[in-house]
Amino acid sequence: MNNSILKYGLFTAFVLLLQILVLNNVQLSGYINPYIYVMIIMLLPLDFPQWLLLFISFFTGFIIDVSSGTLGIHSAATVLAGFSRPWVLMYMAPRDGYEQGFSPSMRFYGFRWFALYSFWMILIHHFALFYLEVFRFTDFFRTFLRVVVSTGFSFIFVMLTEYYRKLR
Amino acid sequence: MRNLLNFLSRYSNVFIFLILEAVSLWLLINAEGYQSSRFLGAIRSSTHYFEKKVGSITEYIGLRDENRRLVAENLALLQKLETTRSKDTAAVRAGTITVSDGLFSYLSARIINNSVNKQRNFISLDKGSNDGIEPEMAVTGPDGIVGIVVSVSDNYSLVMSVLNLDFRLSVRLRKSGYFGSLNWDGVSVSKASLTGIPYHVNVNVGDTIESSGFSAVFPQGIPVGTIADIDDSGGDFYRIGLNLFTEFRKLNYVYVIKSLRREELEMLEEKGPGV
Numbered sequence: 001m002n003n004s005i006l007k008y009g010l011f012t013a014f015v016l017l018l019q020i021l022v023l024n025n026v027q028l029s030g031y032i033n034p035y036i037y038v039m040i041i042m043l044l045p046l047d048f049p050q051w052l053l054l055f056i057s058f059f060t061g062f063i064i065d066v067s068s069g070t071l072g073i074h075s076a077a078t079v080l081a082g083f084s085r086p087w088v089l090m091y092m093a094p095r096d097g098y099e100q101g102f103s104p105s106m107r108f109y110g111f112r113w114f115a116l117y118s119f120w121m122i123l124i125h126h127f128a129l130f131y132l133e134v135f136r137f138t139d140f141f142r143t144f145l146r147v148v149v150s151t152g153f154s155f156i157f158v159m160l161t162e163y164y165r166k167l168r
Numbered sequence: 169m170r171n172l173l174n175f176l177s178r179y180s181n182v183f184i185f186l187i188l189e190a191v192s193l194w195l196l197i198n199a200e201g202y203q204s205s206r207f208l209g210a211i212r213s214s215t216h217y218f219e220k221k222v223g224s225i226t227e228y229i230g231l232r233d234e235n236r237r238l239v240a241e242n243l244a245l246l247q248k249l250e251t252t253r254s255k256d257t258a259a260v261r262a263g264t265i266t267v268s269d270g271l272f273s274y275l276s277a278r279i280i281n282n283s284v285n286k287q288r289n290f291i292s293l294d295k296g297s298n299d300g301i302e303p304e305m306a307v308t309g310p311d312g313i314v315g316i317v318v319s320v321s322d323n324y325s326l327v328m329s330v331l332n333l334d335f336r337l338s339v340r341l342r343k344s345g346y347f348g349s350l351n352w353d354g355v356s357v358s359k360a361s362l363t364g365i366p367y368h369v370n371v372n373v374g375d376t377i378e379s380s381g382f383s384a385v386f387p388q389g390i391p392v393g394t395i396a397d398i399d400d401s402g403g404d405f406y407r408i409g410l411n412l413f414t415e416f417r418k419l420n421y422v423y424v425i426k427s428l429r430r431e432e433l434e435m436l437e438e439k440g441p442g443v
Contacts, residue, residue: 072194072195073196079185079192105420
């Protein structure tokens with residue numbers, strides 16, 4: 001148990017550092033910002049208390065906000081993603097249900113399942129994120145394009161990170 | 169009461185969600201007063217250290233690009249140095265240098281009188297025929313062309329500034345080499361106009377104009393200005409507005425350029441294709 005908490009903590013730190021130091025500096029042609037830190041929320045164990053998950057979401061977003069010079073945007077988007085997680089999991093539930101105590105990872109539920117799960121989580125997160133960033137609905141389709149393209153890129157990065165995690 | 173507590177505990181996650189979203193949105197909306205907010209100011213200063221660290225890392229990552237840029241800049245400067253080696257600023261200020269590259273000889277001079285606010289502006293220099301200055305010598309500044317010497321006395325000379333309605337100079341587009349005529353339209357200290365560029369030539373705002381070297385008064389390639397606007401209505405030629413490189417209001421020192429082979433060229437052209 002303690003071991004898994006430590007592992008999760010190290011992974012969280014790794015993802016945050018990767019996000020802040022590397023990926024936050026990626027902004028190709030004004031459209032592409034990969035954000036993989038939503039993984040921190042995605043990979044919490046299935047029976048993790050929802051209220052604590054919401055607070056962790058908020059603080060994760062807050063750290064990203066502060067480090068990238070924005071305020072409230074990432075927190076709001078991550079809290080929304082954290083709040084939607086049970087519904088996404090419910091929608092994604094395998095036929096024979098989840099095994100309690102495990103984290104919803106690629107190792108336990110397979111590549112296909114994890115790909116779909118991360119796609120929905122990233123899309124929800126990015127949708128909130130980019131519309132809050134422009135904070136208006138003019139340029140709706142331009143923003144939508146950013147959401148779609150960035151979701152694609154974040155998805156690739158999330159899958160790579162998770163695949164690497166699975167191999168270890 | 170019990171119902172209320174039941175309700176609250178049942179939907180506690182929704183309430184936590186709503187509260188956290190409200191806090192986030194509050195932060196977002198108040199981010200306008202970001203710097204002034206004391207709370208955020210404190211966060212800001214505590215993250216500043218971290219940001220500086222991140223900045224130094226990304227700076228390090230960017231060193232390769234930075235190096236490439238610096239090498240290119242160095243190269244450009246070296247080339248410039250090579251061509252202007254003899255026009256060293258200190259020596260120019262001392263006002264004693266005369267150098268020659270075989271085709272042109274350069275002489276530095278100080279401006280003692282300069283007008284920019286008339287329609288026909290002239291500049292007076294502190295060198296005259298005693299220093300070897302003659303009429304029809306070219307005058308350039310550190311940024312580009314300035315004018316042409318029109319008359320000299322023993323110790324002074326008078327230069328017709330580019331900012332003179334009578335000034336004409338053959339200039340060309342640096343990119344394509346097409347040439348036209350430069351003149352001043354008497355409106356602005358920093359603007360001139362270019363005529364004689366035909367329609368089929370591709371011109372863009374921002375293109376550099378330089379002296380063509382025809383007539384051998386000016387060496388070729390002396391920078392003149394950049395294209396500011398292009399008018400293609402009427403006639404067979406563009407009417408092009410230029411931003412001049414030379415800032416006439418700030419000029420202090422100029423170079424007077426003597427063309428060593430001009431006489432030879434003029435004699436030949438006068439003689440024509442005869443025997």
